[in-house]
Structure formats: structure tokens, C-alpha cells
Amino acid sequence: MLSRILEAALLAADQPLGADRLLALFADAERPTRDEVHAALEALRGDCAQRAIELVEVAGGFRFQVRREFAERVSRLWEERPPRYSRALLETLALIVYRQPITRGEIEDIRGVGVSSSITKTLQEREWIRIVGHREVPGRPAMYGTTRRFLDDFNLKGLDELPTLAELRDLLQINAELPLGDAPDPGGDAAAVRGESPEDESPEDESPEDESPEDESPEDESPEDESPEDESPEDESPEDESGVAPGHNPPNDAGDESGEEPSDVPAPALAGADRG
Incomplete structure (x- = not known):
């Protein structure tokens, strides 16, 4: 009974x-x-x-x-698609998990780029992280740690069940060898779910390919280019002025605040669907 x-x-x-x-x-x-x-x-x-x-x-x-x-x-x-998260968000979560308690500034020092406030907000809304205290330094920055909800969602009884850093390196090496280059883009809606913010882009994120000096080479300004034949309407098409070949769409870097390719990795799947 x-x-x-x-x-x-x-x-x-x-x-x-x-x-x-x-x-x-x-x-x-x-x-x-x-x-x-x-x-x-x-x-x-x-x-x-x-x-x-x-x-x-x-x-x-x-x-x-x-x-x-x-x-x-x-x-x-269920018809809804599982949320997908950016590499920046997953890296931030991993640093909090393995280095907690840790401040936002310490995360930025390790990653080498700024951490968008939308990333920490998304992790807090998921109830995966929380503020566990404040560092006793000027400004008293908040320190982040994981929650019990994080352990439940990742099917863990405690942090001691997490894989070691050596095991994670092996997993990252395997993922790097997988042919993920043709993975479909999750789209604009997924970018909002991932917690990315365009305002966090750095100038380094702009691809130099769009401003290639080859498009401004002296050869384009040679006397031969000023001949009547070169002034035909066909030579003044928008495609030639943009420096982009017809049918080619230039890359758009606005979706990733860290300058990294959006991770096509879904939110960590639980060991099984919760009956509750």
C-alpha cells in the first residue's frame, strides 16, 4: 500500500x-x-x-x-519547437556552472568579450542561475551561481555529477569534427529566444569581406574603363556598385553579440520528458 x-x-x-x-x-x-x-x-x-x-x-x-x-x-x-541558445549564452552558463560564484566582469575577462545583459536575464528567467552574493570589491558586483531548478532540468542530483573539464574538452573536440556547417539557421524568432542583442556587437564582428579593397582597385579607374562602351547602362547596375556578385547575399552579423556563429545546439535535453 x-x-x-x-x-x-x-x-x-x-x-x-x-x-x-x-x-x-x-x-x-x-x-x-x-x-x-x-x-x-x-x-x-x-x-x-x-x-x-x-x-x-x-x-x-x-x-x-x-x-x-x-x-x-x-x-x-507538443508542436512548439525547443528553444535554441547562442554559443555566447551556453559559454556564459558553463562558466557560471564550473566557476561559481562568479561575477559578470570575471566572465567577460575569461571570454574576452562583453556579456549581454539579455543573456543573464534569459538564464535567470529560466531559473538556471541566481545572484548568490556580492564580491567585496569596489562596486560590489553581483556573483552568480546555479539553482536547484538547473539541477532538476539537467537531470542531476548535485554538481558533483557534472562531467569533468577533461570530458568536456573531449566533447568539444568531437563537436568540432562534426559537419555542422550546413545546419539550418534557426531564424529571427530563435535569435530572440537565445537572448541575443544587436547592441552588444563589437566592431570586430564586421566581416572584412564586405569592404574588400579589391572592389576599389585602380584597375576599375583605368582610362579603358571610361570608354563609351564601359558607360553602358549594364555597367552601372546596382550589383556592380555594391561589390557583391549577382545572386549573393552578404552575411548578416546582427544576430550574435559575440561575433560567433549562432550555435545550432538545442537547449539541453533532459534525460526524459517529465511526467509532471
């Missing part, structure tokens, strides 16, 4: 439940011990071994979720 009560509570809850909240389901006279609750949860975990759902423990407690191998099919029940 204890296992059934716990199963019903976990299925009905919209968030993970810890042992204390599960114990609160019972009156004082019938309340089980904490060890009995954990034993019942382990029994439930074993019952799910051959099912499409699993019982997992994260930082917030216990929850049922769809197994990873079925997550893609189940996600088709």
Missing part, C-alpha cells in the same frame, strides 16, 4: 517530491519512517525496469519521467 500511495503522489505532482513532502502525505499515527519510504521508492524503481517510464532522483527529489529512448516520440505531442 505504501508504494501505491507514493506512486500516486509522484504521478500527480508537477515537480519532484522529496522525502519530507512524501512523509507529509500521512497522518502522524500512520506515518512511515524515512527508511521505509526509501525502501518503497526503490521497489517502485524496480517495478519500472520494463516500463517506458522510470523513477529518478534529482536535486529536488523523486519524479517519474519518460525514458530517453522514447522522449523524441513523446515530444511530438
Whole structure:
């Protein structure tokens, strides 16, 4: 009976439940011990071994979720696309995760570029980071750290379950070797979701290809170019004046505040879809 009560509570809850909240389901006279609750949860975990759902423990407690191998099919029940985040946002999150507590200025020193306020705002709205204090230096800048919601969303019980930096380097090396150059652009709407801001662009972000000195070479001003044949309407077309070949669209750098290509990496997928 204890296992059934716990199963019903976990299925009905919209968030993970810890042992204390599960114990609160019972009156004082019938309340089980904490060890009995954990034993019942382990029994439930074993019952799910051959099912499409699993019982997992994260930082917030216990929850049922769809197994990873079925997550893609189940996600088709929802029409909205998963959010995609820029490389700048993911790098900022990674620095907060591994260097917390850390200030915005320290993040900028490590990355070598400014951190858009929209990036920290997006991470706070997702409840992945929070202000954990202030550095005792002039100006007392805010220090950021991760939240329990971050651990729950990334299917972690604690920060000690994060991959090591050496493992991350291996993953980055693998990603660098993948043919991601032809990945589709997520589009303008995704740029807003990623938390990018055009105002954070640096002059270095402008591609020198658009201002190539080849378009202003002396050869274009030679006497031969001033002949009547060269003054035909065809030679004065907008394509020739722009320095861009017909049919070629110049690159647009307004979408990425760090000057980096937008990451086509989706928001970190959970180990499975949360039943809650």
C-alpha cells in the first residue's frame, strides 16, 4: 500500500517530491519512517525496469519521467519547437556552472568579450542561475551561481555529477569534427529566444569581406574603363556598385553579440520528458 500511495503522489505532482513532502502525505499515527519510504521508492524503481517510464532522483527529489529512448516520440505531442541558445549564452552558463560564484566582469575577462545583459536575464528567467552574493570589491558586483531548478532540468542530483573539464574538452573536440556547417539557421524568432542583442556587437564582428579593397582597385579607374562602351547602362547596375556578385547575399552579423556563429545546439535535453 505504501508504494501505491507514493506512486500516486509522484504521478500527480508537477515537480519532484522529496522525502519530507512524501512523509507529509500521512497522518502522524500512520506515518512511515524515512527508511521505509526509501525502501518503497526503490521497489517502485524496480517495478519500472520494463516500463517506458522510470523513477529518478534529482536535486529536488523523486519524479517519474519518460525514458530517453522514447522522449523524441513523446515530444511530438507538443508542436512548439525547443528553444535554441547562442554559443555566447551556453559559454556564459558553463562558466557560471564550473566557476561559481562568479561575477559578470570575471566572465567577460575569461571570454574576452562583453556579456549581454539579455543573456543573464534569459538564464535567470529560466531559473538556471541566481545572484548568490556580492564580491567585496569596489562596486560590489553581483556573483552568480546555479539553482536547484538547473539541477532538476539537467537531470542531476548535485554538481558533483557534472562531467569533468577533461570530458568536456573531449566533447568539444568531437563537436568540432562534426559537419555542422550546413545546419539550418534557426531564424529571427530563435535569435530572440537565445537572448541575443544587436547592441552588444563589437566592431570586430564586421566581416572584412564586405569592404574588400579589391572592389576599389585602380584597375576599375583605368582610362579603358571610361570608354563609351564601359558607360553602358549594364555597367552601372546596382550589383556592380555594391561589390557583391549577382545572386549573393552578404552575411548578416546582427544576430550574435559575440561575433560567433549562432550555435545550432538545442537547449539541453533532459534525460526524459517529465511526467509532471
